[in-house]
Amino acid sequence: xxxxxxxxxxxxxxxxxxxxxxxxxxxxxxxxxxxxxxxxxxxxxxxxxxxxxxxxxxxxxxxxxxxxxxxxxxxxxxxxxxxxxxxxxxxxxxxxxxxxxxxxxxxxxxxxxxxxxxxxxxxxxxxxxxxxxxxxxxxxxxxxxxxxxxxxxxxxxxxxxxxxxxxxxxxxxxxxxxxxxxxxxxxxxxxxxxxxxxxxxxxxxxxxxxxxxxxxxxxxxxxxxxxxxxxxxxxxxxxxxxxxxxxxxxxxxxxxxxxxxxxxxxxxxxxxxxxxxxxxxxxxxxxxxxxxxxxxxxxxxxxxxxxxxxxxxxxxxxxxxxxxxxxxxxxxxxxxxxxxxxxxxxxxxxxxxxxxxxxxxxxxx
Numbered sequence: 557x558x559x560x561x562x563x564x565x566x567x568x569x570x571x572x573x574x575x576x577x578x579x580x581x582x583x584x585x586x587x588x589x590x591x592x593x594x595x596x597x598x599x600x601x602x603x604x605x606x607x608x609x610x611x612x613x614x615x616x617x618x619x620x621x622x623x624x625x626x627x628x629x630x631x632x633x634x635x636x637x638x639x640x641x642x643x644x645x646x647x648x649x650x651x652x653x654x655x656x657x658x659x660x661x662x663x664x665x666x667x668x669x670x671x672x673x674x675x676x677x678x679x680x681x682x683x684x685x686x687x688x689x690x691x692x693x694x695x696x697x698x699x700x701x702x703x704x705x706x707x708x709x710x711x712x713x714x715x716x717x718x719x720x721x722x723x724x725x726x727x728x729x730x731x732x733x734x735x736x737x738x739x740x741x742x743x744x745x746x747x748x749x750x751x752x753x754x755x756x757x758x759x760x761x762x763x764x765x766x767x768x769x770x771x772x773x774x775x776x777x778x779x780x781x782x783x784x785x786x787x788x789x790x791x792x793x794x795x796x797x798x799x800x801x802x803x804x805x806x807x808x809x810x811x812x813x814x815x816x817x818x819x820x821x822x823x824x825x826x827x828x829x830x831x832x833x834x835x836x837x838x839x840x841x842x843x844x845x846x847x848x849x850x851x852x853x854x855x856x857x858x859x860x861x862x863x864x865x866x867x868x869x870x871x872x873x874x875x876x877x878x879x880x881x882x883x884x885x886x887x888x889x890x891x892x893x894x895x896x897x898x899x900x901x902x903x904x905x906x907x908x909x910x911x912x913x914x915x916x917x918x919x920x921x
Contacts, residue, residue: 559591590674594826596666597625598632598673600647601689603700605710606657611644612689612697613719615661619814621737621830626807627814628685629724630692633785633823634668643673650678659686659701668826684727684777687758691723691781721781722788726796726811728759728776730767733810740805741769750798754781754791757799767804775806785823789815813837 560569570586578584596618602611616632617625631640647662661683663676686697695717700710731737743766749757759776761767767775780795782788796812817833819825 592665592667592669592674594668596632596634596668596826597663598635598643598666599661599663600643601659601661601686601697602647602651602656603659603695603697603704603710604651604656605704605708606655608710608713609648609651609656610710610712610714610717611648612693612695612717614640614643615685615688617685618825618827619820619830620827621834623827625685625727626830627724627726627811627820628688629722629785629788630688631719631722632666634666639671639673646673646675650675656680657704659697659704684774685725687756687777687779688723688725691754691756691779692719692721693717694720721783722785723779723781724788724792724815725777725779726792726808727774728778728799728801728811729773729807730775730804731773731807732805733807737807739769739773741767741773742804743767744801745803746800747802748798748800750778750795752791752795754788755795756780761801775801778808778811789821 558569558573560566573586574584577586596616597620599615599617600611601613601615602609604610613630614632614635615628615630616634617628619625619627635643643664646664650656650662651660658680659682661679663679664673665676666673682697682701689695690697695712704710729737730740730742732740744761744763747761747763747765749759756779757776758779761775778792778795778799780788780792782791793812793815796808796815799808801808814820814830814833819829819833
């Protein structure tokens with residue numbers, strides 16, 4: 557992909573990108589689309605039994621990091637009634653055209669400058685952020701989805717679906733925002749979910765649960781409802797304060813920082829908002845080295861070049877499981893610097909005789 561900044565470079569840029577396509581794919585064909593610089597990500601929740609198509613309003617998923625949603629809310633703070641209805645009508649028309657049968661989400665890019673929208677894609681499944689729509693509509697989407705799968709028809713009309721209040725969802729991940737969002741699996745020593753009116757916590761975790769390092773880092777979803785957006789924000793902040801997940805690092809404090817910014821409270825932001833916030837938040841002096849001493853959580857058995865005192869370089873941690881000697885590597889961090897664009901680590905590795913103990917924490921380099 558290449559952004560063409562001016563008409564003067566179009567011919568040159570087009571020739572270069574076509575040449576790259578020819579080398580990479582054996583086909584120089586390319587397509588041109590409009591490049592939008594100030595956008596929001598807005599999607600419409602739909603449900604259809606194959607005959608009747610209904611929508612549950614929109615979700616605004618603009619608060620993202622590297623195109624991954626962090627905070628979702630409904631309704632969008634920037635749509636007027638005409639735009640809202642236009643998005644919903646477009647999503648319903650698409651489902652009717654293809655005979656869609658299931659819960660699904662039709663996603664759009666919304667141009668903040670020209671206040672118009674463009675279709676991106678349709679996710680033909682239930683999505684992580686579906687509780688936001690459930691909280692403002694009072695509709696159990698999972699129940700409807702199962703009923704449709706069982707051959708039942710919807711017993712609702714569009715007029716039965718009334719959007720009330722405002723809902724916000726925070727995706728709680730086992731990641732360290734101050735360490736470039738490095739995954740942080742490990743054992744949860746204490747878990748307490750927030751409570752109160754309008755608070756919902758969807759999660760599988762509990763005290764004593766060990767988060768494995770093999771899967772997605774999301775460990776829960778905190779969804780809060782309020783009579784309006786201001787109340788929903790205030791309730792979400794309070795719920796994040798009440799949420800207790802000890803033993804690991806999570807993104808919960810980072811979510812609270814986002815919700816406290818003037819930009820988020822105003823609703824006037826775009827998909828670059830979180831990246832810009834991170835650039836400002838992390839632009840200070842490099843932090844001192846955290847406790848980054850690890851034992852590789854694997855039995856290493858096998859190769860001669862991995863014996864202590866070997867002059868060869870040790871293999872990467874991810875490859876050690878294929879080796880064959882009865883020794884275990886230990887990594888020690890001797891220098892650590894972090895900035896928004898890079899993390900610099902100096903590690904020393906020593907070999908010790910096998911002596912197994914529980915692994916407190918794994919890190920992904």
